[in-house]
Amino acid sequence: MLDISGNIVKEGDLERITRLKTKSIIEITVDKPLALKYKEEGWQIKKEYTRSLKIFKNKTVDVLFEDEVWLLFKKMGFKEMNKNRQLKVSVGSDSRQIDVFAKDETHIFLIECKSSEEVSKKDLSKDIREILQMKEGIIKSLRNYYAKDYHFTFLLLTKNVEPTQNNLEIAKENLQKDFYIWKYEEFQSYKELSNQFGDHTRYILYSILFENRKLAGIDTVKIPAIRGGKGDNKYYYFVIQPEKLLNGVAYIHRREKNPREIKYTYQRMLNKSRLERIKEFIRRGGYFANNIIMNFTSKPTFNKRDEIGDIVLGTLTFPRIYGSAWVIDGQHRLYGYLDSGKSTDAFLPVLAFDNMVVKEQAKLFVDINKEQKPVSVGLLWDLYPDIYKDSADLKQQELRAISLIVKKLNSEKKSPLYNLVKLPSQSKDTQKWAHLTLTRLCIAIKENRLIKEKEYLLFDESYDKTIDTAFEVIKEYLGTISKSFPEDWDKAEKGFLCSNIGIRILFNILRQLLKYLEFYEDKSVYLAKNKDRFNDKTKEILGPIIEKIKNMTPEERNKIRRDTNRELIVENTQKLLWDLKQKTNFGIELWRKGGWNPGIPKEENDERIKKLIEETEIELKTFIVQELKLLYGEGWWKNGIPSDTKKYIDDIVKKEISKSPWKENELKAEPVEERLRFVSIAHLKDLIILKNNWGQFERYFAKDKEIISTAFKFYKAIRDKYMHSDRLKDLTEIDKGLGYWNMKWLRRCIGLTN
Template sequence: MGYLEQFKVEEIKGKLTTDLSYLGKLYKVKKSKYITRNIEHSLLDDFIKKGWEVEGKPMATKTKIRKQKEHSKQFEDDIWCQFYELGFRHLNYDENLHLPFSSNEEDTKQIDVVAINHEAVFLIECKSSDKPKKITFKDEFELLSLRLNGFRKVIEQAYGKGLRVKYIFATRNLKIDYNDIDFQRLLKTNSFYYNDNTYDYINNLIKSYKKASLYQFFGLVFKNELINTEKIELPAVEGKMGKKTYYMFSIEPEMLLKLSFILHRTRANEAEFPTYQRLLVPTRLKGITKFIDDGGFFPNSLIVNFSHQNKHKLIFEASSRTENSLSKIGILKIPNAYAIAYIIDGQHRLYGYANSKFLSTNTIPVVAFDNLDSKEQLDIFMDINQNQKAVSPSLRTDLEEDLFWESPRADMRIKALRSSIVKGLSNDPNSPLYKKITVGEDKAVLSMENMKLGLIDSGLLPIAKGNSFDESSVYYCVYNTHNHEHNIEMKKAKKEITEFLKLCYECVQEKFPVIFNKERFFIISNRGSFAYISVIGSLHRYMIDSKILNKNSTPTERYTAIEKYLIALLEKLSSLNQEVAQKQLDIQGKSAEKKWLTFFQSLINEKYPEYSPSELTDWKERQDENLQDEGGVYIKSVERRIKTSVLDKLKSLYNEDWELEINTIKTTCQGRANAENEKNYKEGIKDRVDWMEMFTINDYKKIIDDNWGKTPKENSNFIKFSDEFSIDIGEGINNRKDALKWMSHFNSYRNTWAHEGTKNKGLNKDEILFLKKVYNHFFNA
C-alpha cells in the first residue's frame, strides 16, 4: 500500500491528460514563442506599456495581443513539445504539478514536465538562463536520491508496477562543472543530464526519424539498462574472422531497434568513442519503409557490434559443428538491454522497418561482432564507406581524432590531437565557442578546417613528419615530445591548450561582446579564427622568448601573460573606421588568412612596439616603398644584362645560325608575341612586339645550361656562360645545377615585384640583399 491517500493520487493524475484533442491544442500553444490574450480595447494602452504588442486586426469588442515568453517558460514548453513530438500522448497539462516524495505533506517538489508511455515515466526538471552563465545546483542534487525513491513509490501507486521511472535534469544556457561533487550526485542516481547538446540532438532525431526517433531516444537515456532480465535466445552460427568472433542470425526489427544504438557524429554523443554515423535522410527513410511495405526486402546483412559495458555479455551455446567447417551452430543468448548493439552498417534498413507494417512479423539478417573496440568499429565503417559519396569530407576531418589517436606515427597523433582540441572547444557547453564550430552533423558558422589551420600556425603543438618532430617547433609548443606515454601526454596537451584558448575567447566574449556576437566579422569568422588563434600562438612564443612563460606554465598563467596584448588588439578592432574594416573584411584568396594575421599583429604592435614578430617585420618590409624601388633597380639592371650577354654569346658561338640553335624557344617567344600583338590590336594599340622581347628568365636559363662550357674557335676573349653566370648563393657550388640555382630565386623575386597580383606582397630585406648580391656579381665584380 502506498503512503499517499487515494484522493491525493487522483489529484496528481488529474494534472495529466491523455485527451488527444486537448494535447494537440496544448502543443500548438506551447510551440508558439508568444503568450496571447484577448483583451478589451480600453485596456490596450496599459498592456502596451507592459511590453505586449497587438497581433492581427482588432475584433469587434476585443484586441488580440501577444508577448514573448520568458526564457524559463519557453524552455519548459520546448521540452514539453519535444516529448510530444517523440510520440508521448500522456503528458501534464497543469504547470503547477508538485510531486510528493514522502507522507509528509511538505515534502513535495515541482516537476516541470511529466511524460508517460507504456514503458516509462519521465520526470523532467528544467533550469535555464537567457544568457550563458556558470552555476551550481547543490540544493537540487543533495537530497535527490531520497526524493527519487519517493517519486518512484508515488508513480507505482498511481500507475502500477512495471513502468520505468527516469528523472531528467534539463538545462539551457547553463555552464556546469562536470567534476563538481553536486553534479556527480546527479549521475549517481542514474538520472539523465539533458543539456543544450541533447536538446539539439533530439530535435535533429525527430526531423530525421519522425516517430522512429523514440527508439534512439530510449537508447540514449537508458543506455545499457536492462529492459528485462530474460535473455533473448536466437538460433545462430558462430564464426571467426581473423581473431574476431562474429555471429550470424535473424531477428525481428522491433526487437533489434530496442537493443540498438547509432553512434551519430554529434555533440550529444561526444562521450562515446568513436562516433561515426550520419543522421538518416528522412526522404530516403520514407522510401525504404514504402519499399518494405510493398513486399521488398534486403538480402544483405546488417553489421552490428555488441558492447560488453555493464557486463552485458553475449553467451553462445554450441550444439554442433560440421566436419567440413570451423563454424558452429547453436543458440545465441543476448542480454535484453537498451543500446548494447551498435549499428555499424545498415541503419537505414533497420529504421525503415520502424514505421512498417512488418515491424514485428519480418526477420532481418545480422552479422554481429562481439565486443569490438572502438577503433575496430570505425575501421569497418570506413572500409565499407570509403569509396562511397556517403562519407563527407567534413565527417572525414571530424573522424581524424578517432582514426589516428593511437597511431604509431607522431604526425598522425598530432593530427588527431588538433581535431580533438577543436571539438573540445565546440562541444563543451562551458566554452565560448560552444556550437559555433561545424562538427560532424552539427553545422555552425566556423569551419573545423580553419580552426585546425590556426592551431598549426600557432605553434602550440609541435610539427611532426613520420615519427620525427621539427626541433624548431618543439621549443615553443605545449606538448612534451619526450613523454613516450603518448595517450597521457595527448590528453594533458588537449586539456591545457583547450583551457588556454577558452580563456582567450572568453576575453572577447566578456570584455568585447559586440565583436564576439557579430558573426563573420573579425573573431567569429573563418579567417578571423585562423588569425586570432595564430596571434595567440605568436604572443605565446613572444612570452616564452621573454622568459615569462615556459613549458610548465598553466593555462591561466599563459592567458594572464598575453591578456593585455589581446585587449589592445580587440580595442583597435572595436574602434576601426568602417572603410578600413571593410577593406580588411573584403580580402579574398589563398593569402587572406596570413594577411589577417599580420593585420592583427600590426594593431597590437601600434600599442606595444616591443612586440614585433618575424611575420610582422617581414610584412612591413614588403610594404616599404623604398625597399621595393631598390629591388626594382637591381631586377631591371640584371635582367637587361642577362638578355644582352646571352644573345651576344649566342651570336658569337653560332653567327647567323644562332636563331636556328634556339628555334624551339624562338617559336614559343613568337607565340607570346603574337598573342600580345593580337591583344594590343583589339585594344587599339598600334605598337607591335618583337619576339626577342618575349624571353623569360627560364628561357635564358635553358640557353645558358645548354651552352654551359662552349667557346667559339676564333674568339679567344670569349667569356664562357659557365664563368659569367655561376653564382654561389651560400650553399657552395658542386655542379652546374648549384651554379644556376640563383636564377630560380631571381625569377621568383622578379615575378613577386613585377606582377600586378603580388604587388601587395612585395620584397623583404633578405630578398633585396640577395638581388643586390646578384647585381654586384654582374656590375661590381
C-alpha cells in the first residue's frame, strides 16, 4: 500500500486551491446530458454554454469548517497542504483519511474536524481513541514518504460540538504526545492573531504548544556578545537580526496556555496602528539605536574569549527552545520588522538578562512601562496576568489574581457582569455594551482586601485557586443584587447599582457581608459549592439596603453616582449601611477610623448626654467584672486584671489616702470590684481586648479589636469634655456625633437598650 493517496499541493497549486476554499460554494462544469442527474443531487445552474453547464452547490457545514481550518493554516505560512478531503495516509494494512494536512519546513499538522449546524454536546472518545491508536502508524508512513523526520502534531478541532469533560482530560493527558483538542473559541483566537501577524502566528502557535521543547530544524543562533554582571545576576549585550528573534525565540505572552488570553496579550502589548507606523519607518530606511530588553527564561550558553575587568567578551549561544526569551521592552520595535522586508538584513541592539527571577523581571517591566505614555494604569491591570504569571511574590500574585477574577466576571456568560467590562486590549467594536472600567473593578477588590491571604475572606490555599473561589462568590453576590432591583441594574451606567461607582459601593458592602457571615454564621455559608444558602442570606441581610436604594429619588441616586472620590464613596456606603449597622452591627468595620454619622438626635440635650456617659461608664465596669468572674471565677482579679492596671489603681488609692488619711481603713477594706472605679476608659478597653480575656468578650463586641479601640477612643473624647464642662466649647459637632454614636454602640454591646 502507498504511504499516501490523494494530492498534496504547494506553490502555485496551493494558491489556486486557496481561492476555491475561500468560496462558500462548489463549482464544476458538466456536459448538458448530465444536468438532470446533478439537479437531483442539489446542484444549481450558474452559467450555460453550448454543450456544457457551469453548476454550483452550497458547501455543507462540515466542508465549510474544514475549509476554514485549512485557510487558517495556509495563512500561518504552511507551504504544503492537502488539495481536498480525499487525502489518506496508510496505517499498516488500513488507512486514515485526513481532513486538513499542513506542512512547513519542520512541522506536520494532521487535523480532524468535527462540526454541527447547532450547538450540541458529543462524546468524542471514539475519535480520540482512533487518532491515538493510529498516530504512530501515520507518523511512520509520512517519514517514509518524505524520507525525513518532522515534528508531528495531531489536532481535533470542533465547531458547535462540545466535547465532554472526559474528552478534555484525555487530551490534557496526551499533550506531551502532541495531541490537542481545540474548541472553536481557541481556533478563532488563532484566526484573529493571523489577521494581525500573518505567518508569524505559526511561531506564536509553536511557543504555546511546544513550550520548553527544543527548536526543530532551525539553525542554532550563535552571536558575539558582551557579558556583564556577577553570580546569578548576569546579562548580555549584543546586536542581532530581528528575524532570528522572531523565528520562535522571542515571545511577549507570559506562558498562558489559553489562545484567547494570548490573543488578548498580543493585542494589549502591540498597538496595531503603532506597529504600522514603525513598519513604514523601517521600510523607509529607519533604524533604532535603543536596546530591546529581554530575559532568557531558558539558560543560554556563553563561551568566553577575552575579559576586561567585569566585562567578558565571547560567543552567546541561544537555547534551542521555543519561546526562550521574554521581551520586556521594545515589543513594537521588534514586531515592526514583521513583513517589513528588512528583518534579515537589519540589526537590533539587545540587552538580555540571564534567567532573571520572575519578581524582578515583572518589576522591571512595570517600572519601564509606567514611565511610557502609551501604557495606562488600566493597561497595566490588563497586563498583570501576563507579567506576573510565574512570580513567587505574593503581592504580584494578588494583583494577577484580581485581574483574572474581573476578566472572568466579564467573560463568563452566567456572570452578571458578562461583557460589561471595558478591556484596554480589545477594540470598541467588540465591547459595545461595556461600561465598567477594569481599573475600578480591580481597585474595588484590592481596596476591600477580598482575596488578601492574611484576611482569610476569599483566599483559598493559593492565589491560583482563589481565582475560581472568589469568582463564584462575587458572581452569586452580584447576581442576587441585580435580581433584587433589575429595573436599576439594567440601566447600566445610567442607573446606580451597575454603574462604576455603584459597583465600588457594592464591593464595600460585600466585604462587610463576608465579615458579618464569618462572625455571626460561618464562612461555609459563602464558601460552600452550593450557593443557595449564601444567596438567601444575602437577600435577607441586605434587603433593607436594597429597599433604601429603591426608595431614593433618581436625583439622590445620581448624586451618589457623581461622588467619585474614594472618601465620598466610603461615606456614601456608610450612609446606606447606617440603619442596618445600628440594628445589627452590620458593616461596623467601616467606622473603625470614624466616618460619617447623622449627628446628635434632636431630642437629645447636654444634660441627658452627660447622664448617658456616666451611666455607660458604670455599666461597662459592672459588665467587665461580671464577665471576668464567669471566665476566671474567684480568681478573676488575679487572672483578669493585668499588673500595670493593678499598680495604677494602687497608686490612685495611695494618693487618696495621702490626701485624706481618715479614708485609709475604708479604702483598704472595700471589695476589689469597687476599685475598678479608679481606672480610666483606656483601661476598660485594654481589659476587654487583653489576650487572655478576649475570648470572653469578643462575642459581645466585634472580632476586630481596632473597632473596639475606635469606639472607646471616641467615647473617651466625648466623656472627657462632658466631665469638664469648661471644655465643651472645644467639642465639634462631628466629634460630638462620633462620641455619641460610639457610646450608643458600646451600650448596645453590653445589653443596654437606650
